[in-house]
Amino acid sequence: MRGARVSRFFILSSVSLLSVLGASGAQAQVTSREGIALQNQIQQLSDQIQQVQSRAQSAPTSGGSAPSAPSGNGDLVSQLLQRVSTLENENREMRGELDQLSNQVQTQNATLTKQIGDMQFAAQNGGGGGPSSAPASSDAPSTPPTAPAAADKPVTALELLKTGQAALKGRDYATAQSNASQALKLAKTPNGKLESQFLLAQSLAGQKQYRDSALAYYDAYNRAPKSPRAPEALLGVSASMLALGDKTSACQALQKLDSEFPSATPRVKAAVTTFKGRASCH
CATH class of the missing domain: 1.25.40.10 (Tetratricopeptide repeat domain)
Known part of the structure; x- marks a missing residue:
């Protein structure tokens, strides 16, 4: 009976971890191939845990097989918990990569927007500045003769x-x-x-x-x-x-x-x- 309770405790813990992992995966909205594969693994693991839970519930009613149930269930739960931990780490890494890619996209968008604004500003002001400098060059030949004359004067x-x-x-x-x-x-x-x-x-x-x-x-x-x-x-x-x-x-x-x-x-x-x-x- 005590072994069965321990098995139920680990099973319930693994179920809780899976539920949390499933919720965080749903919030991340992963649509890549890796994300889909990870979700499939989580679903398979959930099915296996449900099977173990069913076995654990039927263990007390079977008189001769009760002593051997806790040992097998304990090993299986341990493996399941390890797989849950591995999948959780993978999910966390994928979310980190998604956040990093999202930040890169935002930075690139901001840079592109600034470049477009600079080009528009240059196009608006550059057209007005060009013609105003042309008349100045036409008047230039009339001013140089006086400057050398003043410079040459002792x-x-x-x-x-x-x-x-x-x-x-x-x-x-x-x-x-x-x-x-x-x-x-x-x-x-x-x-x-x-x-x-x-x-x-x-x-x-x-x-x-x-x-x-x-x-x-x-x-x-x-x-x-x-x-x-x-x-x-x-x-x-x-x-x-x-x-x-x-x-x-x-x-x-x-x-x-x-x-x-x-x-x-x-x-x-x-x-x-x-x-x-x-x-x-x-």
């Missing part, structure tokens, strides 16, 4: 100084610095180099590059220590050092200015007085 240091000084007045300090640097290279006279150097110092100060402007002002002073630009250059050195917070160096520049140019212009003298007050010079 630029002198004097012209660079004039445009640089105009840029300085307009507070375009970057352009003033560029013109001053080029004029400094092209200038051939001492006065041209001095004016270029002074413009360079002014443009650097305008950009608040005070350390560089102090050096540029002092270079302008060294180029012509006795020229009218010399006291203004020393004044520029003092102003740059004040901006950097170096009051000692600012006072030294002002003392040098007083000692070397006692007869400086009123404007320079007024600036010296102002800077001395800011630097607390003694």
